[in-house]
Structure formats: structure tokens, C-alpha cells
Amino acid sequence: MLRAFNLKRSGAKHSPVKLEEQNDGFLKCCPKRSCEWEESEKQLAVMLIPKFGQHFFGRWMLARMQKPTYRLTLDEIGSFVWERCDGTHTIEQIGNDMSAKFGKRVEPVFERLGLFFQRLARTKSIKWV
DSSP, X not given: OOGGGOOEEETTEEEOOOGGGSOGGGXXXXXXXXXXXXXXXXXXXXXXXXXXXXXXXXXXXXXXXXXXXXXXXXXXXXXXHHHTTBTTSOHHHHXXXXXXXXXXXXXXXXXXXXXXXXXXXXXXXXXXX
């Protein structure tokens, strides 16, 4: 995993790494979606996350279930980022687009993106190109 996703510990709380402390390659990474998704009526992204992994037992179980996925609806900002995780946009481009569209609402932009991508990487919902 990228060093940019490491969190500092200050007591019991976790805080994102400052942008200056992140490695230079973080902003040049291109995230790509690795799970299915759809768009809701409210124009929000809905991630379809498999209930079991991609190992043999997980694939066997998924084939026998009526609802093999969890449906995770992202908010407006998360949907904006998710739609740009196509393997062509860098994190820097996504962050600049977020700042342009949402303004002060998303500050600090790159720290928020770091945490968001950390969570997506933990669930194997994205790959790095």
C-alpha cells in the first residue's frame, strides 16, 4: 500500500497525513474501479460490493445467493470522486476538480481523498494504475 495512506497516531485518534508529508507519487496515482456500480435516481453512485471475496469458496457462495452484493450509496462528493476513478484521472486532477466544484466544503481536499482511497483500497474496490 502507498505510504501516503499511513496514519499518524495521536492517542486514540487517527489523523490523515499532511499533504507535505505524503510521498510525491501519491498525487500522480490513477485509481480504477474494481467493483460494479450503478447510478441511483438521485444521481448518486451505488457501489455493489460482493459479500464474499474472490477466493473459491466466495465465488461458490455468491453463485447460490439471491443478493450476492452489498449496496453502498455514496454521497454527492463520494459519487463525484467515484465517477472519476476510471484509471485515467490522477488523484491531483480529482482533487482539483473537487475544489473547483465544491469549494471550501471539501477542504482539506487531498487529506480527505487519502482517507477515502484508503477505505476503498481496504475493501479492494479500487486498483492502482
